[in-house]
Amino acid sequence: MALTAETESRLYRSLRAAAGAAAHLVALGFPTGVAVLARPGSSLFSWHPLLMALAFSFLMTEALLMFSPETSVLRSFSRKVKVRAHWALQLLALVCALLGLGIITYNKHLNGKAHFVTWHGLTGLLTVLYTGGQCAGGVLLLYPKLLKNWTLAKLKLYHATSGLVGYLLGCASLMLGMCSLWFTTSVTSVSWYLAMLCPLLTSLVIMNQVSNAYLYRKRSQH
Numbered sequence: 297m298a299l300t301a302e303t304e305s306r307l308y309r310s311l312r313a314a315a316g317a318a319a320h321l322v323a324l325g326f327p328t329g330v331a332v333l334a335r336p337g338s339s340l341f342s343w344h345p346l347l348m349a350l351a352f353s354f355l356m357t358e359a360l361l362m363f364s365p366e367t368s369v370l371r372s373f374s375r376k377v378k379v380r381a382h383w384a385l386q387l388l389a390l391v392c393a394l395l396g397l398g399i400i401t402y403n404k405h406l407n408g409k410a411h412f413v414t415w416h417g418l419t420g421l422l423t424v425l426y427t428g429g430q431c432a433g434g435v436l437l438l439y440p441k442l443l444k445n446w447t448l449a450k451l452k453l454y455h456a457t458s459g460l461v462g463y464l465l466g467c468a469s470l471m472l473g474m475c476s477l478w479f480t481t482s483v484t485s486v487s488w489y490l491a492m493l494c495p496l497l498t499s500l501v502i503m504n505q506v507s508n509a510y511l512y513r514k515r516s517q518h
Contacts, residue, residue: 309366312504316367319501323357326494333482340403345473347396348420351389351427352466357498359385360463364505383434390431393424416472423465430455430462453510460506467495 327349334342362368362382370378397420404411412418437455440448473479474491483491 312364313366315497315501315504316361316364319357319361319498320367320369322494322497323354323361326353326491329491333479340399340406341478344396344400344403345478347392347399348473349470351392351396352423352463352470353495353498355385355389355392356427356463356466357502359389360459360502360505363509379437383438386427386431386434390424390427393427397421397424414472414476416469416476419465419469419472423462423469426462426465430459433458456506456509460503463502464499467499470495 327346330345330349330353334345336342336346358369359382362370362378362385365371368378370381400417400420401411412421433455436442437448437451440446440451443451471492474483474488479491480488
């Protein structure tokens with residue numbers, strides 16, 4: 297028997313809600329696992345993986361899920377409250393990322409190692425710089441009058457699109473980090489594959505959320 301349009305819509309919303317709930321769990325679970333593995337405080341380096349996992353797995357994921365109509369932790373609040381919470385989480389993510397970058401740079405300096413010579417290092421540097429630019433661009437949405445020739449709708453669209461690119465860069469950096477000797481020495485076999493699935497899952501959820509927001513805006517214009 298064919299499903300009605302209403303039933304399909306309910307099923308789709310239920311699947312989105314389930315995927316969003318899983319993304320929340322993964323966003324918190326991944327940095328928790330990294331904390332157990334790294335044992336922050338045991339060495340200077342130990343803070344780097346934890347800070348980066350907090351920045352790009354937990355804080356940035358939660359900042360983007362803030363606008364999810366199904367799984368936002370503030371979905372009963374006004375959009376203004378969500379925007380402020382999104383901005384605060386993104387700013388915290390940037391602070392954690394900058395600290396993580398500074399720590400690994402200083403740690404390599406102390407150990408006489410070359411800087412940014414691996415794909416993980418280069419991608420991580422690009423991601424942190426991109427995140428800083430993305431946060432600066434977010435200021436334009438708080439004060440859209442600064443760009444008189446751009447509509448607020450266009451600014452939101454470009455910000456969401458560039459934000460998705462930044463998030464995917466962050467997830468790619470995390471995945472490349474899981475290919476490092478430090479991670480692969482401690483995490484092997486099935487556990488390694490499960491860890492790699494974490495940023496993949498959250499990436500798919502965020503991509504779906506952004507694409508749906510884009511389609512909704514496109515329909516509302518017609």
